[in-house]
Amino acid sequence: MFNAVTIVGVGLIGGSFSLALKNLGLTKKVIGVSRTKSSADKALGLGLIDEAMSLEDAVRNSDLIYVAIPVDTTIPVMKQIMDLVTDKQIVVDAGSTKSVLCASLKDHPMRHRFVATHPMWGTEYSGPEAAVQDAFTGRTCVICEKEKSDPVIVDIIENVYRQLGMRLSYMDADSHDMHAAYVSHISHITSFALANTVLEKEKEEDAIFELAGGGFESTVRLAKSNPAMWVPIFMQNKEHVLDVLNEHISQLRKFKSCLEKENFEYLQELIEQANKIRRIIK
């Protein structure tokens, strides 16, 4: 059990992590670090944190510092944190990209006190109000560059995630970013683009959304996601996201070509191929 855990960024992920720690009795106290007072107040009001502090005070008073902020601000904030921590403390991040962060910390003298993680869960909402109980249960948490962290702290963090009900998966930072581009980042881009496609048409046709059913809702749900979170993810993971996006556009072009050429057989084949996703999602 931790005496005090600091959550840097008490939003969707940080807030949900805090709820889980409290629920499992894994810490005596949760300290919150927020960029704005209103966000800290909300987190206090919702019971996500017990106390709000400045980053420096929070770090000095914690056993575990858990960073869950947009991946661009993670870089400078993590540097500040790592410059403060001692060999008795553990630093963990929960960001959706891993290569840029891991590279930025590669030569830091305290690198061994840091564990790079990505609990693969999220919703289209953000902020303290978006935090939910049992968010991570049944999901996978990726741990990157495990060999660069002290084995004893890796054990502790693995144990925390396991108690949260997560499966663990290990890979290097670049493999993580490639996988994340395929199973998460591209879904967000297609949703954003689909929303823009239809909103564009809505300018002419004001009744269009009256007809939108469940299928439309499910494919554009992610288009409600926060740009403050997603712009930095796409930018940091630019190369992999571009690879997947190019592949996705070329898959869409196959559908286009089938329609243009009235190639029923190939269209049937493309859909049957896509149906194989049934193996994967229930």
Place this chain on the structure above:
Amino acid sequence: MFNAVTIVGVGLIGGSFSLALKNLGLTKKVIGVSRTKSSADKALGLGLIDEAMSLEDAVRNSDLIYVAIPVDTTIPVMKQIMDLVTDKQIVVDAGSTKSVLCASLKDHPMRHRFVATHPMWGTEYSGPEAAVQDAFTGRTCVICEKEKSDPVIVDIIENVYRQLGMRLSYMDADSHDMHAAYVSHISHITSFALANTVLEKEKEEDAIFELAGGGFESTVRLAKSNPAMWVPIFMQNKEHVLDVLNEHISQLRKFKSCLEKENFEYLQELIEQANKIRRIIK
């Protein structure tokens, strides 16, 4: 109240329609017409229909004939039905495209006994087992070319759909097909293409799906949809689907260009624009 309603195609839509009619006590009997004996047996076993008959017998014994089969087979089957019906019967279809069907029936001497409808609801599943209670509640039903149907039968069918909890919307067949391309057909194409994008990668990377979270599931859910239903929809609605698909590919290219040029500001703008979908979906 109807004495007997025939459902041609007791699958997702026909089966759900039958459940709703029975639940509301709107018919004494439901007769099912299925292409295969196994499907008819399933529908009987699930209580979706009271009796299975050949198309000809079923039509002769019904007040209302409700057609819910793939849009390509709808054309010849509807011709058979319309050649059999009298001025005491009503024929309704529930297909996802309207132009081709309406054009094919335009000069039929019994056109006035037909109401062209599209209850805008569906899931990625098909067959009698996919039928659900309360499927249509809260959704919109489009009625096309209302002026070509006898007013008295339009009243009856509007009343049925209203009792099912549906809002009614009126448009010509081509407007319907354009709207359907935007709020339904394109979502299916993006889902199929996204599934194929990721399944392609999975050949090299067998661990990829271990990481797939809720966002991925929601955007590829529709990729499980049945090609027997969707190939004919895309083909019949080719022109509108191509328009939307071209617009969607051009929206995706904007994201691509932002990444290639590292244009953060424009990427932020594109996402903020997409966020406006919040107005539409809860």
